[in-house]
Amino acid sequence: MLPGPGAGSSADAQPAAVARRGNRRRLLVFAATFVAALVIGQIWNFSRAPEYLAQTRLQATLPEVGRAGRSASSAYENKLQLLNSRPLLARLADALLAQGVPAAKLGDDPAGRLQAMLQVRPVAGTEVVEVQATGPDPGLLADALNALPGVVRQELASRQAGEADAQLQAARQELARLDRTAAERRARLENFRQHAGVLAERDDNEAVAQLKRVNQALNVAVEKESAAEARLRAIREAAAQGKVSTQVRADPTLTVLETRASQLREELKELERGWTPDFLAKDPQARAMRSRLAELERQIAEQRVVSQQAALQSAQEDFDSARAQVERLREQARAARPELLKTTQRMGEAKVYEEDLAQVDKARRDLLERVTRLEADEQRRVAGVAVIEAATVPGAPARPDRVRDAVIVLVAATLLALATTGVVELFNRPPAPEVAPSTTVVLSPDWQAARRALPDAADRPAPLPPPIDAYAALPAPLHLLEQPEAAALLAACAGPARLVCAAGLMGLSIPEALALRTQDFDSDRLQLQIGGAWARQLPMPAWLPQTLAPGLPADEPILRDGAGNPWSQADIASAIVSAALDAGLPQTAALDWEALRNTCIDWLVAQGVRYSELPRLVGRVDTAALHALAARHAQAARADGGTPDFLMPALRLQPAA
Numbered sequence: 001m002l003p004g005p006g007a008g009s010s011a012d013a014q015p016a017a018v019a020r021r022g023n024r025r026r027l028l029v030f031a032a033t034f035v036a037a038l039v040i041g042q043i044w045n046f047s048r049a050p051e052y053l054a055q056t057r058l059q060a061t062l063p064e065v066g067r068a069g070r071s072a073s074s075a076y077e078n079k080l081q082l083l084n085s086r087p088l089l090a091r092l093a094d095a096l097l098a099q100g101v102p103a104a105k106l107g108d109d110p111a112g113r114l115q116a117m118l119q120v121r122p123v124a125g126t127e128v129v130e131v132q133a134t135g136p137d138p139g140l141l142a143d144a145l146n147a148l149p150g151v152v153r154q155e156l157a158s159r160q161a162g163e164a165d166a167q168l169q170a171a172r173q174e175l176a177r178l179d180r181t182a183a184e185r186r187a188r189l190e191n192f193r194q195h196a197g198v199l200a201e202r203d204d205n206e207a208v209a210q211l212k213r214v215n216q217a218l219n220v221a222v223e224k225e226s227a228a229e230a231r232l233r234a235i236r237e238a239a240a241q242g243k244v245s246t247q248v249r250a251d252p253t254l255t256v257l258e259t260r261a262s263q264l265r266e267e268l269k270e271l272e273r274g275w276t277p278d279f280l281a282k283d284p285q286a287r288a289m290r291s292r293l294a295e296l297e298r299q300i301a302e303q304r305v306v307s308q309q310a311a312l313q314s315a316q317e318d319f320d321s322a323r324a325q326v327e328r329l330r331e332q333a334r335a336a337r338p339e340l341l342k343t344t345q346r347m348g349e350a351k352v353y354e355e356d357l358a359q360v361d362k363a364r365r366d367l368l369e370r371v372t373r374l375e376a377d378e379q380r381r382v383a384g385v386a387v388i389e390a391a392t393v394p395g396a397p398a399r400p401d402r403v404r405d406a407v408i409v410l411v412a413a414t415l416l417a418l419a420t421t422g423v424v425e426l427f428n429r430p431p432a433p434e435v436a437p438s439t440t441v442v443l444s445p446d447w448q449a450a451r452r453a454l455p456d457a458a459d460r461p462a463p464l465p466p467p468i469d470a471y472a473a474l475p476a477p478l479h480l481l482e483q484p485e486a487a488a489l490l491a492a493c494a495g496p497a498r499l500v501c502a503a504g505l506m507g508l509s510i511p512e513a514l515a516l517r518t519q520d521f522d523s524d525r526l527q528l529q530i531g532g533a534w535a536r537q538l539p540m541p542a543w544l545p546q547t548l549a550p551g552l553p554a555d556e557p558i559l560r561d562g563a564g565n566p567w568s569q570a571d572i573a574s575a576i577v578s579a580a581l582d583a584g585l586p587q588t589a590a591l592d593w594e595a596l597r598n599t600c601i602d603w604l605v606a607q608g609v610r611y612s613e614l615p616r617l618v619g620r621v622d623t624a625a626l627h628a629l630a631a632r633h634a635q636a637a638r639a640d641g642g643t644p645d646f647l648m649p650a651l652r653l654q655p656a657a
Contacts, residue, residue, distance in 0.1 A: 099147065
């Protein structure tokens with residue numbers, strides 16, 4: 001069966017003609033849009049009138065009133081607005097007309113035109129002002145900028161003089177008001193002091209002075225009380241320890257007795273050095289001296305007791321007197337404190353009046369100083385405008401930049417043409433080509449004889465292409481399983497064979513199935529980890545981990561034969577065919593690994609998964625399989641994302657059921 005003659009040539013000629021017509025249409029649309037946009041843009045570019053730019057630099061000295069020699073800071077920029085005001089520009093127009101500038105150049109509204117031409121830009125941090133003028137007449141620009149300083153100088157001088165006089169008058173009025181306010185506040189303070197009895201100084205008030213005296217006397221009395229208490233405590237401690245206090249030793253009588261006893265002891269010692277003890281014991285004078293000494297010692301002991309009691313009584317009296325004095329002074333201080341509190345309160349009110357008067361006096365002194373400066377400042381009426389850089393007639397226009405704008409127009413025309421071509425092609429998409437039925441011929445058994453009967457190669461037509469070329473563009477048919485067949489296949493096998501069939505129905509390739517290990521199966525999350533070039537994680541059915549043999553090493557391949565050698569592709573093909581035979585499937589001869597994998601891919605495509613998303617789920621897919629899937633699901637809508645239902649119903653069903 002071969003294509004009929006002429007079918008291929010007509011099918012090829014029609015797309016070529018359509019392509020040529022589309023190219024001519026695109027070129028025509030692009031060229032027309034580009035030329036039209038370019039011409040319109042360049043007409044606009046070169047039809048604009050040129051504008052010239054002239055500039056001058058002025059130093060505007062605007063001395064602040066009351067601060068000679070210093071420029072205004074806060075009001076400086078506000079005063080510079082005068083340079084672009086309509087009254088000043090009206091005077092500038094009059095000056096230009098007086099210089100001979102034609103009135104036609106200034107128009108019907110000279111001030112408005114000059115205001116639109118001029119731009120005033122102060123240079124930050126300096127007194128320099130940059131004035132720019134733009135317009136189509138370069139001569140008028142230079143004349144206006146050069147005449148501007150004289151007009152500004154006159155206007156600023158008149159305005160500054162009037163402002164200085166106004167400020168001086170306002171300052172004098174404010175000074176007079178502050179004088180009246182200060183006199184009123186001073187009179188109020190004096191009146192309050194007279195009625196409240198409060199003196200200017202705190203210590204001059206009677207209550208304060210009295211409490212101060214009481215506090216001083218109280219401090220002295222407290223010191224005396226402390227000294228008397230210490231003296232009384234010392235005497236008591238000496239008496240308790242049997243010692244003689246210093247106060248007792250100061251008794252004159254006791255001192256005389258001790259002196260006489262000391263003299264008798266000295267005399268007895270002189271006798272003892274000259275005589276024996278036996279003689280002295282019989283000597284009446286010596287015995288009399290010893291008797292007097294014993295009597296003196298008895299009197300001394302008695303006098304010490306008397307002196308100590310007298311000293312204790314005196315110390316107690318002094319302590320009681322000092323304590324009474326302290327209590328009396330404290331009572332006086334408590335009695336004087338309410339009056340002092342009232343006095344302090346009145347003094348606080350007087351202090352508020354004093355501070356108020358002080359603020360008014362300070363403001364009055366500052367204003368008086370300012371008025372004095374205003375009256376003495378001769379330069380307050382001076383406003384100078386110096387020309388730093390005079391304006392010159394510009395020789396070339398400042399704008400527009402025709403070269404730059406021409407390039408912009410060229411780029412814009414190109415982009416517009418491309419966009420227009422895209423819009424036109426958007427609405428001129430050709431319909432989907434219909435597959436024409438192929439025309440075939442049946443070759444007779446005498447085809448060789450007929451061929452020998454044909455003319456020579458130079459006169460006969462080209463030979464027909466072989467049949468394989470005629471069907472090369474057609475997609476190969478897909479071998480797929482229905483869901484009941486896939487469920488029967490999984491139920492008919494067990495162990496490694498069931499694992500192999502499930503892996504194929506989950507979209508794994510043969511190398512990926514042979515590389516599966518026990519550690520790739522996550523029974524808790526029901527996830528299967530696939531390694532290799534297309535590494536991914538896939539959901540797996542709950543029964544799949546049950547197909548693993550117990551005791552397998554976690555890092556070694558699962559599919560092994562009885563000798564422990566890994567499976568090969570032939571082993572996998574044999575396991576699939578055996579399962580198909582046990583299941584009684586009608587297409588056992590055509591069932592292989594690709595049929596299982598294509599069944600998984602067909603399930604995903606049927607759910608609307610994009611073809612570009614298939615490698616993320618099943619790895620690389622052959623182009624032939626993609627073409628076959630596209631032909632099978634040509635009308636199916638493709639999803640814009642999301643998570644598809646990866647496991648088909650045959651996998652979700654328990655194989656034992």
